[in-house]
Structure formats: structure tokens, C-alpha cells
Amino acid sequence: MIALIAHDKKKHDMVNFCQTHLDFLWKTHCVATGTTGAILNRDLNLNVQCVAHGPEGGDLIIGGMIAEGKVHAVIFFRDPLTAQPHEPDVTVLLRVCDVHNVPLATNAATAEGIIEMMKQAQNRCK
Numbered sequence: 286m287i288a289l290i291a292h293d294k295k296k297h298d299m300v301n302f303c304q305t306h307l308d309f310l311w312k313t314h315c316v317a318t319g320t321t322g323a324i325l326n327r328d329l330n331l332n333v334q335c336v337a338h339g340p341e342g343g344d345l346i347i348g349g350m351i352a353e354g355k356v357h358a359v360i361f362f363r364d365p366l367t368a369q370p371h372e373p374d375v376t377v378l379l380r381v382c383d384v385h386n387v388p389l390a391t392n393a394a395t396a397e398g399i400i401e402m403m404k405q406a407q408n409r410c411k
Contacts, residue, residue, distance in 0.1 A: 286315065287313055287356070287357065287359070287403070290318050290344065290360070291321045291362040292367065293364070295364050307329060310331055316335075318335070339375075357387065359388070360399060361390065
């Protein structure tokens with residue numbers, strides 16, 4: 286499973302990124318925070334599992350899924366220029382990725398690398 290998260294000013298970037306990788310994402314179980322998931326489901330017809338909105342605990346829910354071994358990669362398009370009211374939750378999510386050695390992309394360049402890595406792993410399993 287891959288987690289998809291985007292701060293408000295980065296949601297458009299997430300839609301564009303996911304649109305570029307629809308072939309892969311349609312075949313991959315995805316989870317997202319509330320608004321991000323709703324937008325991806327609506328705009329791209331993805332079947333994304335939605336949890337709570339980030340400020341309502343969505344980042345922590347995904348962090349829990351990482352700790353349980355359910356999430357294998359996180360793509361989190363963060364807005365580094367805007368203060369987030371739930372910044373402590375974001376910090377915990379990043380820390381959980383580090384503790385559990387889960388690949389984490391916070392921008393499109395590293396997200397591309399994660400998608401390519403997952404595609405290669407998927408091809409090896411065929």
C-alpha cells in the first residue's frame with residue numbers, strides 16, 4: 286500500500302503527479318488523508334481509501350498504518366512555506382517513516398524515484 290498526502294497548496298501537484306502514474310496507481314492499493322483522497326477519487330477515478338483529514342488526525346492514522354506494516358511507501362507533498370496547524374502530527378509521521386524504514390517522498394522528484402522502485406519490485410514479482 287502507498288500513502289498519498291498533500292497540503293492544501295500542493296493538492297493540484299498531487300493530482301498532476303498521480304495522473305502521470307495512473308497506470309501504476311490503478312493497480313496499487315492507496316490510502317490518503319481525507320481531502321487529498323476525495324480529490325484523487327473524484328478527479329482521477331482512483332479507488333483511494335480515505336482516512337481523516339490531516340488536521341483531524343489523518344497523518345497519525347497513516348502513521349499507525351506504517352507502524353503496523355501496512356504502508357510500504359509515503360508520498361507527502363508538503364508545503365514548506367506555510368505553517369501548518371498540525372505540524373507536530375506531520376513531524377510524527379516523518380519520524381515513523383524513519384523508524385520503520387519506509388520510503389518517504391516530500392516532493393515530485395523523490396516521488397518519481399519511489400514509483401519507479403515500486404514498479405520494478407512489482408515486475409520482479411510477476
